[in-house]
Amino acid sequence: MSAHPISIGTGALALAGQAWSALKGPVSALDHLSVAGRGDLPAVFPVTDLATASVGVAGLAVAEFLAQAGGAWPAVQVDRRLASFWFGMSLRPQGWALPPLWDAVAGDYPAADGWVRLHTNAPQHRAAALAVLGVEAEREAVARAVAGWNADALEAAVVARGGCAAAMRSVADWAAHPQGLAVQAEPLVHWAIENPVARPGWRIDPARPLRGVRVLDLTRILAGPTATRFMAGFGAEVLRIDPPGWEEPVTVPEVVLGKRCARLDLRVLADHAVFESLLRQADVLVHGLRPGALERLGLGGQRRRELNPGLVDVSLSAYGWSGPWQGRRGFDSLVQMGAGIAEAGMRLSGQGRPVPLPVQAIDHATGYLMAAAAVRGLVRRRATGAGCTARLSLARTAHWLVSAERDPVEPLAPEQQDDLHGALEPTSWGPARRVLAPLQVQGAAMHWDRPALALGSAQASW
Template sequence: MRPEETLQSLWTLAALPPEALAFARLNGTDPVLPSSFAVGTAAQASIAAAALAACELGHLRGTARQEVAVEMLHAALECTAWFSLDGRVPPQWDPFSGLYRCADGWVRVHANFAHHRDGALRLMGLDPSTAQRADAEAAMRSRNAIDFETAAAEAGLVATALRRFDEWDATPQGRAIAAQPLFTIERIGEAPPLALAPLAESQPPLAGLRVLDLTRVLAGPVGCRALAAFGADVMLVNAPHLPNIEAIADTSRGKLSTHLDLRSKAGQTSLEELLAEAHVFVQGYRPGGVAELGFGPEQTARRRPGIVHVSLSAYGTYGPWARRRGFDSLVQTAMGFNHAEGEAAGEGKPRPLPMQILDEATGYLIAMGAAAALWRQQREGGSWHVQVSLAQTGQWLRGLGRIPGGFEVPSPKIEPWLESAASGFGELRSMRLSARLARTPVAWRWPSMPPGSHPARWP
């Protein structure tokens, strides 16, 4: 599918005005990174959709439409999420993360968080304090892949068996995902349109909007970072007792960052005070987790009529895996992408996609969905619920088709696309945003700062 057609399909699903598509400028064609999948198209279309939706909301607030340009290679490189701190490039993976050969196939383990790593090692029968990668590889050779996947899920851990596309399609979860749209935007309550000040032509399209970001890895932070780039005030809410990965330095650009312990009454009260002035609430808790704390979609709609609540999950809201935890790399493995990439490359072993495109594209779909729901809220009133998942994005990516000769393209240089800025983590060198707005260039209002750097109040 051509990039323009892909963008049009996203726009139609969001029910936004078709005349706005005339202001999109998409350059480039796949392949731009070594892959048999249209990862460049997925990156470009999702980023363009997010930027164009933000601009359409700005247009509804009184400004002229403006051109949005996205170059495919730049978009794809942005989605590699490369960054450095004081000249050091943080490792992307824990040594225990990755594929393990089993007695009857492969299993991918996600071990970037210590509690996930230690839990997986104990499930292998190993002592986390002494185990080495070679010990884990030896332990897994006698295991059944599906049995290990099932045991990990039952223990609240994150590991998936490698499947082919046809094997995934035959699973109940595969059938559930195939029956769902890429994303949904649903009205969940009654409310008048929230008061939004008219914009001046020089203001970014989301100026004056307030976004609560209750996400950690990686799609949610990317989506909320995009909303910040288009002018929104974004408050990242972290729990002081929960760990983070170093990518938070890159994904916190443009955000305020506060600490709230939502297990406590004080933390819940502070969040409720922030919610009272928010327009968007984005959460990536395990399915049902945020509702247990009193901030599920219907609960936030009652507390803040007119809110747009965005829910991110790994495997969607239907099917036996709906409550399973997951990460991009695991969803790639479970759904068949790793097998298909390895087969296309002729390497004789599974191969990951060249970037975590399920995370990145889903992140920009979060930004698009939030802006589209706000557009509807301004026209119709109501409270709204946007739902996205990594697996639904995977199903969409697969539907974009395969790229013959996709591995023949050389790996491009990243230096032309980098920018540097001071941050609370050190000198941050990272990818510039690829969406270029003709009248109001994207910009970061605040530097990236560590969790808890700001008070729990809006500026």
């Protein structure tokens, strides 16, 4: 691998520089990042550059962790084509199929004055939307009911009922919206550094740099699980915790690669005690519950820090950490709708309906930034003994993408068999193949020690 950037990745490297600055990484590290591969996902914003940059800075953080153990910085190279594939789906089932990505009701509907997206994959969110609309779970009935509402009013009514919806706005409308204004004023990564405690005695394995690092995963769907999947790819012990009964049939086989998955009900005293014991022994906590949710469970920031003063605590919100929507439920597709991405796609493509990005790029990019923040937190912990808190949001990542300059687009070449691992992965759902890892860190191959296994398939223990 060359330690010098190549011209193909000019846009991606510029974005990587911005992200690395937000991660407070040493500027000289960028000299070790290069880009290989060609092509772009078809989108009105530079999605492949976003993918390449976010994967790249996560790789730089791993390289920094390795360099901290002594020796030269390893070279880091991202394949922009493979990164694009990973921003879609890395899993290729062999002889079986994943269920549909979306619930039958979910999607975009014309309202009286625009468009609204309903996110109804979770049963409680579907029930909330249907209750507001006063109809059964039948798409034509939902469409007729939505047509009688103003978009903003329906969005507000569904959210007030505990559901998830977003009215379509333009980039300009979002920029002037109270929440859009709040998000623009936030950093890409919020940092808080804690008082130093005893430095950990990790022995860094050059081939598996994160071996021995314990990562407690309290995340769902895509962004947070992408972060912890990345860390597992470099040897971290990732333990994912879900409540009893929780399932994500489409996304779980994609995102639990390399992890152990257990169940705890944090509202039950005995399970709560188990979780606190796990947290005391963790090096990293990654969580994506809505702001305030852990506080209501008696696990607020102060309590987490009491349990583990050196913890690297990385969290995610949908709409940012300030402004009137800071506690609102949200998902990638809703942020794309509300922040102007889907409207720009519709307008610039000349189509008559919202056109989102071809992949859930906001989720994936935020996930890799979270991974980079976690590993940079480990670097600081090892150097000084100080734990830290890093907070990111889907809406701020969307603002980063929308503000990015776009280079000329070259279509991605179609996927080939050579883009996939030859070995079958024995997942809980059947055999599968994976797209080759999009990242090379010199001397430390990105690979996973465990196949994707079902939620609840492991014990809640380290």
